[in-house]
Amino acid sequence: VWYHHGVQDDDAAPPATLEDVARGAGVSRSTASRALTGTGPVSDSALRRVRQTARELGYVADPVARALVRRQGTRVVVAVTSDASDLSGWYLSRVLAAGARICTPEGLGIGVVPVRRADPVRPLQALARDRTVAGVVLVNTTPEMLAAVPPALRGRAVSIGVGSDTEPSFDVDNAGAGRRTTEHLVRSGRRRIAMVTGPPWLPCSWRAVEAYREAVEAAGLPVRIVPGGFDPAHGDAGATTALARWPDTDAVMAIGDDVALGVLRALRRAGRRVPGDVAVTGFDDLPVADATDLTSGTHPVEDVAAAAVRGVLARVDAEGTRFSASELVVRASA
Amino acid sequence: VWYHHGVQDDDAAPPATLEDVARGAGVSRSTASRALTGTGPVSDSALRRVRQTARELGYVADPVARALVRRQGTRVVVAVTSDASDLSGWYLSRVLAAGARICTPEGLGIGVVPVRRADPVRPLQALARDRTVAGVVLVNTTPEMLAAVPPALRGRAVSIGVGSDTEPSFDVDNAGAGRRTTEHLVRSGRRRIAMVTGPPWLPCSWRAVEAYREAVEAAGLPVRIVPGGFDPAHGDAGATTALARWPDTDAVMAIGDDVALGVLRALRRAGRRVPGDVAVTGFDDLPVADATDLTSGTHPVEDVAAAAVRGVLARVDAEGTRFSASELVVRASA
DNA sequence: TTGAAAGCGCTAACAG
């Protein structure tokens, strides 16, 4: 009625269905479907009319009905190695948030399931047979996890971190970041650089370590690696170990900012000054790095995650790992 | 075949349908459906048989088909005021991650849409008519947003922050946190306590400010409020303003840790010592608070978000705001 | 190029 403005009316009106569009355009449902999806032959005139009425009616295909018939799924699920309780915090949250932003406009949702490192098979198989699953993004990927991807999931699974011949992968340029950080330390005069690494079982963290190794070797400096993990506790322990083993250490690279925080604590306890006695670097460029004046490398988690989710939806092929760039952010600590 | 273990076979087997279960149990689809969903009358024997075969076949109802016929939707969407670019970072990510954990086991996904403060109507109406939307969680809720919730969304919309007569709401106990923090400062001898608040348009942040006001008034101390926002820049500006207006300020409460970081910077620049000259407190208890020895209050974002999502799925009624507890974490800064 | 018809897997009236 005239005194109602569109907005109010819309509110009650049930969403238009394909049937409505077809009727409005004077064609059959099939034709309307073809016209809208772009599959199959449609005459130009029909195409125009259908598109027109669809627009007028504000028609949007119901993703649920579509998913039912196409067996497409309605959500992308992030499968994350649950052992990395440390990583699971901010890292996983950011991945999910970035993924949600990609999925939402497509009418999809995002979900998350934990995968125990010891038994990746079962959960992945459950995902494979779950008809709501449009695709799977592996996070904190291990080789065992990749091997456990069921054939039924091939082509709709991607990995953040390491990939394989069959699963596409996405990650930040860990190697470049590791190299640049090491080179920065060398350039600023550090000669006995130690590195506290991530958990040994996480292959994607190896890349930074390898880059560090190559860079110090190239500079003719000693390689000083201490295995760690992604939390402050590992940083603290790692730095303590490094100091005990190599008391003349003049720089500590940490695999992440959280780790670096632990390193800083250990150094403070040991009475070493930063950066006077020992330079310290992190990685991830978290807010905490800025707040504590920690030199770090950017980690565009959102970019990586968005690319991964787009990749899984677009069914990209597995051709090596797609790396997102990282930049060194120099602050007072190094 | 004998040399295949179950796991391998499962991989290829198409998921069992209700039809399969019904046939296996020797009943009709309807009976099987009733037995499994618990709706409608079923004989004990039928119930047992259906459940049994369902278990054997590893049957799980296809949420897509179910959603289609029940018009239930397949995802919970978080509608967030996009103006709060500051808040959108870690806060929104944590809400989404927590929500995903609740939704996933239900076969649902989670999504996120931005809502401009100036025009909350359109996006909410789009959600109302979107058949994939099982429920909506409002984040950074404003009164305008609550008013814009379409009738079609009533009963499947909840809010994190402020609520209304019709929309249930969930939040951390901002008031309690504000009161306890203020009281802590008073107890430790502070007498001229200023507070840097959140963005004026965000009602849920008012509760902490009110609690501060009441607590200082109860102690016979002056009320010193500086409007702010959720980022370090506002904290810096706020503290600078406070110092200019009330040079004898001996404590600054910030509405959040990020804000407190800015406050600390401003104080450092002004040559004030913390906590010697001025005590500083934050809120949220982020990792950065621990790293910078900042006294703060816990903010169980995950609890609040999980409760909100559970609430929307369970269609809880709007009876006041459900508060999650916050604890004061005393560190060196206050 | 088009339309009729047959489902996707499930739920929900409605008779029996």
Next chain:
DNA sequence: CTGTTAGCGCTTTCAA
């Protein structure tokens, strides 16, 4: 209490 029937909204053969 149970089975039959009729869809949910969409895609997709298959004839015409």
